[in-house]
Amino acid sequence: MVYELPTIKAIGIVRNEFKQPLVGHDWGKVVSDIVVNPSLTEALDSLDEFSHVIVLYWMHQLRPGPPPTKAHPRHNQELPIVGVFATRSPNRPNPIGKATVRLLQRQGNILTVEGLDAVDGTPVIDIKPYIPGYDSVADARVPQWTTNE
């Protein structure tokens, strides 16, 4: 049942001051540029009518080899080990990250965003508008070991 999909392509790249992954770093106020391929500049038109966007990115700095199926949330050994799909660990079968970030500015093919937890050079694979009725849940329940609420 596992089959390969057509290869995905980077549509842009993250630029910021962070060259290496930082475990436990607070990315909430980090400002990054997303430099989108110039051929896709007009695909960004009207995006700046949204205050927030969803960024999907490829976590390219991972260690080689198959990812584990279990992990401690947030690398915290004191927390119960759980399935990797129950965590936001970058070390997962497809190393795709998903961040909801504030869009500060769009200038041509460059988006300036706040709160993107990706290092400099990270390939971006998709950008979507954040739409509360589609992306937000009013009554979500999370386990006690999830502190990022």
Add this chain to the structure above:
Amino acid sequence: MVYELPTIKAIGIVRNEFKQPLVGHDWGKVVSDIVVNPSLTEALDSLDEFSHVIVLYWMHQLRPGPPPTKAHPRHNQELPIVGVFATRSPNRPNPIGKATVRLLQRQGNILTVEGLDAVDGTPVIDIKPYIPGYDSVADARVPQWTTNE
């Protein structure tokens, strides 16, 4: 700057009664199974402590050829044409969908979810827990042509 990334793999597949894309369909109450590759069963452990999960999937039924850079939101010709990254159109550079769905049940390698807007046979590429502090925005602004609020 556009470069190819390592090929992604399906980690599971969507099973439901919808065999073809339905434009404008309300998927809110559609119940689907996500059949995860059995080799990844334990990667789902503890996921059912979350009420909602984020599903990333590969929209494999798209027409061939390069996607447009502009689109009418929700295929509605009466709405202003905007950049494709300002829409949730499936016809985008990387046809990756993102849905936040209610997790009804996990049994072994099968997740039963409500609200997944993907047809039968859709490859799933990632599953993440929905964490409000990370995935939800309290003060998001959207343009008037976005009605799904």
